Amino acid sequence: MKPYFPKSHGKPRVDDRRVLSGIIFINRNGLRWSDAPREYGSPKTLYNRWKRWSDKGVFARIMEGLAAEHSEHKAIMIDATYLKAHRTASSLREKGGRGRLIGRTKGGMNTKLHAVTDASGRPIRFFMTAGQVSDYTGARALLSSLPAADWMIADRGYDADWFRDALKDKGIRPCIPGRKSRDKPVRYDKRRYKRRNRIEIMFGRLKDWRRVATRYDRCPKVFLSAIALAAAVIFWL
Structure with a gap:
């Protein structure tokens, strides 16, 4: 480091x-x-x-640098999770810019963490939004920084034609089940899709760190640093 x-x-x-x-x-x-x-x-x-x-941005560079050296990119995964925001973080709303990235959902005040992992479920990219923001927003923000890979594994929350086309343009094959509202079913590799639980395990391990599971920091950059530090220590050291 x-x-x-x-x-x-x-x-x-x-x-x-x-x-x-x-x-x-x-x-x-x-x-x-x-x-x-x-x-x-x-x-x-x-x-x-x-x-x-x-x-x-020291801690973010540490995680991304270590991930670039050791990650496995044959298949990558994308997903998002909610992180509860403590009242000390959600008070005194910041003006201008993207704000504090804290929103209100049925679970209360929270922040949504979007992540891309390698084939082993180790994080390589993070992006934060307010809790009520769609998963598509995180996917669009992370799209340009995706590493070269053969497959993208995601749940049906990422089933959008524009996302599938963007992945194909980058030479990545989507392994994403179709939404139930689709007229025609979407074919996907069910055996490969079973590996998606690794990104869920990654989120669970990150939340073992108390200052990640509950957000106390008002500044989004400082909170993202806590997430990057936890990811570096847990997965890359």
């Missing part, structure tokens, strides 16, 4: 390894920064380093 961190300039900074261990401990257990054990140093240092690195 060392090559992905900013280089130190001027006065030597606190040991990156110790600070990173503290950041991982806080995010995994869902603690306040002030509750960090003394072994990890000053809580203020942990938080400042976490915020600074998140703003620079």
Whole structure:
């Protein structure tokens, strides 16, 4: 992970390894920064380093860099899941831009996480939207960054002609069952489709981290950094 961190300039900074261990401990257990054990140093240092690195996109680059080196792209999968937003994250709505990416559904306030994984169910791309946003929006946003692959496995929530055509244009064969409302049934590889449970398992493992399962961060970039860090530690290290 060392090559992905900013280089130190001027006065030597606190040991990156110790600070990173503290950041991982806080995010995994869902603690306040002030509750960090003394072994990890000053809580203020942990938080400042976490915020600074998140703003620079360090953790997202770590996950994408590690995934580019070790992922298996013969088949890729796409899906989305809901992440509950705590009241501290949904208060004081942000003006301008894409906002805080928190929406209201039947389950309350939440954020939707869209993900693309490799053949083993390890995440390689993430995209966040408000909870009420359609899966098609996430699919459209992730489409341009899809790696070269033979197959795309997804559930019938992604059954759209434009998505199938876009995948074929990229040389990817869709393995997506058709919606029940279709006049003609869609053929797909049922044996290959059974592997789709791997992306569901991936979401479950990510939610083992408390600060991922429940969103406490108001800033979407910081929350996405928590997801990227969890993915890197769980799947790529």
